[in-house]
Amino acid sequence: MAKTLSILVLVLFVLTGCDQPTESSAKNNKTSAVPAPAKVADKPIEIDPALASLGKVLYKQNCIFCHQADAIGKAGFAPSLTNHEFLSVASNKFILSTIRDGRPGTGMPPFSHLGKKDIESIVAYLRSYETLPPRAAEVDAQPAAKGDIARGQASFNLICLSCHGPNGDGYAAGGTGTAIGKAGFLDKVSDGFIRTTIKEGRTNTRMLGFGKEGPRIMAALSDQEIDDIIVYLRTVPSK
Numbered sequence: 001m002a003k004t005l006s007i008l009v010l011v012l013f014v015l016t017g018c019d020q021p022t023e024s025s026a027k028n029n030k031t032s033a034v035p036a037p038a039k040v041a042d043k044p045i046e047i048d049p050a051l052a053s054l055g056k057v058l059y060k061q062n063c064i065f066c067h068q069a070d071a072i073g074k075a076g077f078a079p080s081l082t083n084h085e086f087l088s089v090a091s092n093k094f095i096l097s098t099i100r101d102g103r104p105g106t107g108m109p110p111f112s113h114l115g116k117k118d119i120e121s122i123v124a125y126l127r128s129y130e131t132l133p134p135r136a137a138e139v140d141a142q143p144a145a146k147g148d149i150a151r152g153q154a155s156f157n158l159i160c161l162s163c164h165g166p167n168g169d170g171y172a173a174g175g176t177g178t179a180i181g182k183a184g185f186l187d188k189v190s191d192g193f194i195r196t197t198i199k200e201g202r203t204n205t206r207m208l209g210f211g212k213e214g215p216r217i218m219a220a221l222s223d224q225e226i227d228d229i230i231v232y233l234r235t236v237p238s239k
């Protein structure tokens with residue numbers, strides 16, 4: 001009796017033991033079939049702050065020409081990478097993959113030749129300028145935008161186009177804002193990142209906050225109006 005029971009337990013153990021990997025590999029297959037961009041809130045990538053001094057050297061060699069000393073950027077040429085709101089809202093994954101892949105169709109070249117460690121060092125250097133609490137996990141976990149494409153397009157053309165160019169083509173269209181309508185940006189970014197940036201803006205850049213709590217210089221958009229713009233942007237990506 002005791003023997004049958006232990007065999008039964010063993011059989012059950014083997015069965016459940018077999019079950020689990022099949023289940024999780026099925027899950028893995030499912031997620032890897034979809035090219036998962038930064039939209040999905042997943043495990044954050046940790047970066048060792050001790051890499052910052054190497055990163056500073058690499059930054060000077062590779063990035064300073066466009067992004068300027070202290071990575072403060074230059075309007076219409078390259079954005080600030082040490083802006084406090086940017087660093088607070090951007091995940092390591094977003095920054096790392098943007099550096100690796102660049103942004104096709106813009107002035108931001110890919111740096112995949114540097115390799116993982118050097119790119120991580122540059123991010124550690126940029127992170128050394130961080131002053132606001134990190135919010136990327138919370139921001140990326142926000143719900144997807146729901147709204148009206150036509151209304152979003154109308155708001156975009158009225159408010160955003162003057163800096164970000166028609167269809168969000170960015171500097172190439174003579175704007176001072178980046179190419180937020182291009183796939184190189186949209187494929188890597190969550191709706192929460194776009195939403196928070198529109199609401200709160202980026203201090204000391206021309207990107208103002210356009211939310212109800214913002215400076216209300218050009219517009220005070222409601223949450224729904226902001227989501228309309230995001231929904232519209234998601235329909236325009238071009239290379």
Ligand code: HEC
Pocket residue numbers: 059062063064065066067077078079080081086095098099103106107108109111122170171177178179180185
């Ligand atoms: C030849 C000029 C140039 C060089 C060199 C360059 N960048 Fe850029 N970078 C740009 C431009 C232009 C953009 C904005 C592209 C757009 O319109 O979306 C950009 C955007 C970025 C962004 C996205 C910032 C945001 O606000 O979302 C990151 C991150 C970035 N660059 C990091 C780097 C790093 C790190 C280096 C050096 C390894 C580097 N770049 C070198 C021109 C450059």
Ligand code: HEC
Pocket residue numbers: 073074075076078079080081083156159160161162163164176177178179180185193194197198202205206207208210218229
């Ligand atoms: C007065 C000019 C101006 C206006 C108007 C403006 N922006 Fe911007 N925006 C910028 C600049 C400049 C940046 C990049 C900041 C920098 O250069 O460091 C930016 C950055 C952004 C970013 C982050 C892009 C990235 O590459 O990480 C988003 C998203 C964005 N703006 C959305 C909008 C939307 C949506 C509107 C309209 C509601 C808008 N902006 C209106 C100038 C503007």
